[in-house]
Amino acid sequence: MxxxxxxxxxxxxxxxxxxxxxxxxxxxxxxxxxxxxxxxxxxxxxxxxxxxxxxxxxxEDVIELARRMVENKVNDMLYDAFKDLERHNKRNSIIKFKAGKRPNHEPEDPIRSGIExxxxxxxxxxxxxxxxxxxxxxxxxxxxxxxxxxxxxx
Ligand SMILES: [Zn+2]
Ligand SMILES: [Zn+2]
Incomplete structure (x- = not known):
């Protein structure tokens, strides 16, 4: 990663x-x-x-979109990191990591280009x-x- x-x-x-x-x-x-x-x-x-x-x-729409994209990306990276831990711990570990389900993404709507x-x-x-x-x-x-x-x- x-x-x-x-x-x-x-x-x-x-x-x-x-x-x-x-x-x-x-x-x-x-x-x-x-x-x-x-x-x-x-x-x-x-x-x-x-x-x-x-x-x-x-x-503000653009800023909001950027915020969501960062949030989704960070969630994915955290998920992948946990997935890694989970994989490495499969065999002989006492501590179990469970990544759970992949996080849902917030919608990254295209910015409304139509302002009335x-x-x-x-x-x-x-x-x-x-x-x-x-x-x-x-x-x-x-x-x-x-x-x-x-x-x-x-
Ligand atoms: Zn002005
Ligand atoms: Zn002019």
Whole structure:
């Protein structure tokens, strides 16, 4: 058994290719495409609602999924360790280890990529698109890519 393990958590994009982000300041959900988020021309991602930059836009769903994956992995490792002990103790031991049943896994649900009613919005300042709440389109929204406030967005 190796002491290390690696996990990859993929954040699924929705049907239009947008991934879900959440502002850590105001909790607003919005979506952008990975190609825009990772573009070298985009230095920061601004919240379309409060206009602030978050250190992390990872949603609570992602954190929860990571927690479950670690928990499941640790349970498996413990189980395997006990299984080993059980096997080694078969023959001539007074102490018996019983590993019992393999632990049930908590479901590792793919992250809900569908957050209700976000609409694709074109930010003319950058020529990039994001998905934001329709209400923000009416009140004006900060461009996630440059932080400029846009009014009456299409
Ligand atoms: Zn915000
Ligand atoms: Zn912009």
């Amino acid at each position: 190796s002491d290390e393990f690696h996990m990859t958590i993929s954040i699924p994009a929705d049907d239009d290719g947008y991934v879900l982000l959440q502002c850590e300041h105001c909790g607003t959900f919005f979506k952008a495409t990975p190609s825009d988020i990772e573009d070298d021309g985009v230095l920061h991602i601004f919240c379309p609602s409060c206009g602030l930059v978050s250190d992390s836009y990872v949603t 009613a976000l609409e694709i919005t074109m930010f003319p300042c950058c020529g990039r698109t994001a998905k934001i709440k329709p209400l923000l389109k009416m009140t004006g929204a900060y461009c996630p890519f440059c932080g400029v406030k846009n009014y009456e967005i299409e």
